[in-house]
Amino acid sequence: MNIEFIEAIEQIGKEKGISKEILIEAIEAALISAYKKNFGTAQNVKVYIERDTGEVKVFAQKSVVENVENELLEISVEEAKKYNPRYQQGDILEIEVTPKKFGRIAAQTAKQVVVQRIKEAERNVIYDEFSGRESDIVTGVIQRIDKKNVYIDLGRVEAILMPTEQTPNEEYIQGNRIKTYILEVKKTTKGPQIFVSRTHPGLVKRLFELEVPEIHDGIVEIKGIAREAGSRTKIAVHSRDENVDPVGSCVGPKGARVQAVVDELNGEKIDIIKWSKDPAQFIANSLSPAKVTSVNVNESEKIANVVVEDYQLSLAIGKEGQNARLAAKLTGWKIDIKSKSKIEG
Incomplete structure (x- = not known):
């Protein structure tokens, strides 16, 4: 390897957001395996890449000991002092053992490591981008x-x-x-x-945030969503500004805003309900489009007894009980619906 290679690593590092040092250290680690694989040694080795020139050197590492038991891993104090008089027992001596043909192997290994690290870096960038977008909405192509x-x-x-x-x-x-x-x-x-x-209630919430500026700006707040995906959704909204109608904001001019959400959900019906801090009022609203005559609430058991006109009963309950079921899910109350004639009878 040479100085051009080091410059290339610097350039790649800048483009991909990986530091030059991390790349070189990864190459050095890979070159240890490459050296052992190609030269079949049981020695402890260290590979060092000169940061300025790109020159690669391999060093055998030996422990300085009094009595040598393994010549591949150890060297006597006496022998070590021939390299440098300051060596003592317990030190590590490094002896250069760079093979003549190691440059080609080094270049090949380095290329593989750089490619691998670039892939890893790109994956990490994508992960970081999307992990911060959980609960968000994305558009893609099937x-x-x-x-x-x-x-x-x-x-x-x-x-x-x-x-x-x-x-x-x-x-x-x-x-x-x-x-x-x-x-x-x-x-x-x-x-x-x-x-x-495509079934999560959060999808409906995000679609309304995209379509309704008042929700995006925080003037209108989504208080709750109950959804049976593909069929019907009830959404409770509240305005922080008494001059802004929360339901009207979500419906939009000539129903354009809610229609855009319905179209995105392939015709799913959407009931937009005005939220109220009064449970009885909120429950009455939640049974829309049915008109409610009266609501009696049992706070301790969270049960609401609802009375409707006879002709409104089937509408309040809904097909296969869907309207009542979604209203209960939206409000968090158990709702018992009876017709006026049954109560009076």
Whole structure:
């Protein structure tokens, strides 16, 4: 190796964000293995690369002892003093043993190490970038579908959408662009693995943050989300400014904002509900689109008894109980719905 090689390492280090010293130390460590493999020695060796010239030297390391039992690893005090009179028992003596043909092996090994370290550095950069984005939303292109897993190209890395995170009846077509929610970023030997979701309530939250400036600016707050992916979502919102209507902000002019979210979720129904610190009011709101006559709450058991007009009962309960189920999930209350005629009867 030569001075050009050292300059190349410096340049690569700057481009990839790896220090020159780390690269050279990694090459030195790899050269010890290369030396032992090619020259079959049981000696303790140290490889040193001259930082300015790139010259590679191999040194055999021997312990200075009174009585030599292993000539490969030890040297007597008497012999050691021939190299330098200051050597004493317990010191380590280094004797240069650089083979003549070692330069070619060194260059080859160095190249492999640099390539490997660059790959590692790039993986670490990608990991650091995405590990800080868990619970965020990303847009990618569906690359392929393998064993029901959907692989999404995010640019420098691929994300995995597993079957458990796929929305029922949603079709995933190769080449289509798709927004997903980052669930987890794992560090593996093959690089970072990014797991994403289409079913997580966080996806709905992030989509509203993208579409509604008032949420992004912190004026309107999302207080809760209850979701049955692919079918229906209820989202509770609250305004920190009494002059701003939280529901209207999320619906948008002519329903444009909520429609953009619905379109991204392939037609999933979304009920936007006004949050209230009064549990009875919040529960009544959560059963929207049904109109509620009265709500009686049992604070200690967190049970709410709700009365609705007869014609509103099926709407309040919803198809297969979905409306009531999502309302209970959103509010954290057990909700018992009865019709007015049943109560009066």
